[in-house]
């Protein structure tokens with residue numbers, strides 16, 4: 451039997467415990483595939499005295515990171531502890547000491563991915579981060595391996611389980627955003643501070659990671675146009691439903707010629723679109739390739755064992771490379787300079803929900819603003835609202851640029867017949883005729 455490859459595991463929480471379980475439960479198959487045992491030599495935790503699963507040997511625990519990154523017998527650091535700046539420092543030290551990295555940390559990768567990969571190249575080390583996007587779905591490997599020969603033109607996906615859970619419950623049970631968020635926090639689907647999920651930041655980190663790979667362009671979180679679902683009204687979902695759409699928080703990254711666009715925003719998709727049927731905390735990523743056409747990847751976006759599966763598969767990949775003596779050769783620097791589309795180059799259909807005075811001339815005043823900006827309308831609903839001479843008007847435009855839509859919004863805000871602009875969202879996909 452070949453000598454074992456030793457691992458320093460940073461973190462023994464939800465994902466870390468899953469990693470230990472998979473390494474133990476699937477030991478025989480793993481050894482068969484990689485050709486040697488994989489041993490966890492040290493585990494970094496915050497509190498070594500905390501009560502833990504009995505399956506873990508307490509002699510492995512330490513709160514001293516030096517015992518992992520300075521140990522010459524440790525070959526790979528598996529980082530599943532979270533954190534950004536401090537964690538990057540740990541991984542930087544590990545790479546300088548020629549240790550390979552496997553991480554599930556999208557927060558850190560979205561900020562420090564580029565320098566980390568650069569440092570790995572300089573030290574002939576591997577860095578793998580499959581679990582950082584969509585948990586158990588092997589989307590990174592699909593882009594870098596399975597679809598490597600294709601030219602990816604668009605990625606569109608539900609990459610945040612918490613917001614998909616909230617939108618599903620609001621729609622299916624007719625409940626308010628606040629009510630479902632409170633339930634999600636109670637059930638552990640949402641954090642005590644849910645901002646990163648509901649404001650779209652978590653999804654935007656994943657979109658920036660996927661875009662860097664898919665378009666071979668160095669982009670980061672600040673390049674993504676982000677709008678979350680905080681405070682979304684049930685009425686938006688109900689009107690969308692009436693028009694044949696479901697609202698999802700979609701991460702969208704698309705390439706046109708040599709420029710790309712990236713956004714995270716609530717988006718209407720037709721009921722017939724596969725993304726419309728992704729419910730609860732599940733994730734799905736749609737990839738459009740020049741040659742392959744449309745492909746969709748679906749599965750659990752988080753959770754102990756799905757995420758740990760991605761981490762251990764990455765670890766096995768690194769171990770195979772160590773044994774073959776080919777580490778540090780698989781990461782490719784981005785091929786293109788960053789080139790982002792301007793707002794007048796980003797096109798889609800748009801949904802608007804407005805409140806306006808219910809009197810003659812209102813409709814004409816509103817539709818004239820769209821016509822004045824050369825934007826035509828695809829669908830319109832007008833409903834009287836209560837007895838106070840107010841009407842709710844819901845519109846879906848044909849294709850328009852973000853710049854045109856921003857201008858129309860400004861004009862509508864200043865119209866005397868408008869009492870409020872409740873919402874406006876992007877619309878994707880073609881409806882069935």
Ligand SMILES: NC(=O)c1ccc[n+]([C@@H]2O[C@H](COP(=O)([O-])OP(=O)(O)OC[C@H]3O[C@@H](n4cnc5c(N)ncnc54)[C@H](OP(=O)(O)O)[C@@H]3O)[C@@H](O)[C@H]2O)c1
Nearest residue numbers: 461462463464465495496497530531532554555752753757
């Ligand atoms: N949970 C998921 O489903 C999921 C899915 C995809 C990606 N991820 C990512 O995986 C990572 C871990 O998530 P998790 O849910 O497993 O977290 P978690 O349950 O909170 O566990 C974190 C672990 O790391 C240890 N730790 C944290 N900060 C530390 C520090 N500064 N020094 C030493 N030890 C430290 C903790 O020690 P103690 O045990 O002593 O507190 C704990 O064992 C995060 O980056 C997360 O974004 C998680």
